[in-house]
Structure formats: C-alpha cells, structure tokens
Amino acid sequence: MTEDTNSGWLAIIGSSSIMSLALLGDALLYAVLPAYAEDFGLTLPWVGVMLSANRFVRVFAYGMLAQLTQAVGVRRMCMVAAVTATGTTALYGLGQGPAVILFARVLWGLTYAAWCSPPCPTR
Numbered sequence: 001m002t003e004d005t006n007s008g009w010l011a012i013i014g015s016s017s018i019m020s021l022a023l024l025g026d027a028l029l030y031a032v033l034p035a036y037a038e039d040f041g042l043t044l045p046w047v048g049v050m051l052s053a054n055r056f057v058r059v060f061a062y063g064m065l066a067q068l069t070q071a072v073g074v075r076r077m078c079m080v081a082a083v084t085a086t087g088t089t090a091l092y093g094l095g096q097g098p099a100v101i102l103f104a105r106v107l108w109g110l111t112y113a114a115w116c117s118p119p120c121p122t123r
Helices: 003-035 044-072 074-094 098-116
Strands: none
Touching (some): 003 044, 003 098
C-alpha cells in the first residue's frame, strides 16, 4: 500500500469511529431516557422536550450554519461537528441533571444541522 492509500484508510476509519460514537449516543438516548427518566431527574413530559429539543434547534440553525460552513469550509465544519457530536454522547453519560441533558441536546441539534446543511450558493 502506498502512503496515500494508508492515509485514506486512516481518514475513513477515524471518521467512521467518531460518527459511530456520536450516532450511538443519540440512538441510545431515545431508548434509555424514557425508561430511566427518574434516574435522569426528569418527568415524562420533560423527556419529550429533551428528545425534541435538537429538532427545534435545527429548524432555526440551518441557515446560519450554512453561511458559517461557507465561510470556514465544509471539511473544517464537519470535523468540528463530528467531535462536538461525540462530546454530546459523553455528556449524556457523564452529565447530571436536566440542564446538562438539554445543553447536550442543543449541541447535538447544532452539529446535526452542520452535517445536513449544504453551504449557501455563491452569488
């Protein structure tokens, strides 16, 4: 294998690992949070708020994040979003209390919006 091939594989493995951790945390939260709401210090209605918070953030953040992506570059924005999303998974497990979970969900919503919002077309 050449050095270019090795660096390509390293990039694929690295990005796949980060995305797996980030998506696992989000998917697991949908199963764990309703079942263990009391352990997280939440009532069932607050579980609904927590699980939907990321969607509300995305609605309002898409336009701004598309402009920011155009300014800083797609690669840089994706790297920051992937690392931040993995950090939210850590916050779900290590943080305590509703405020930490809500903060993590807002961060997750911003990172997901960064992944899904294409850069604005140049005019």
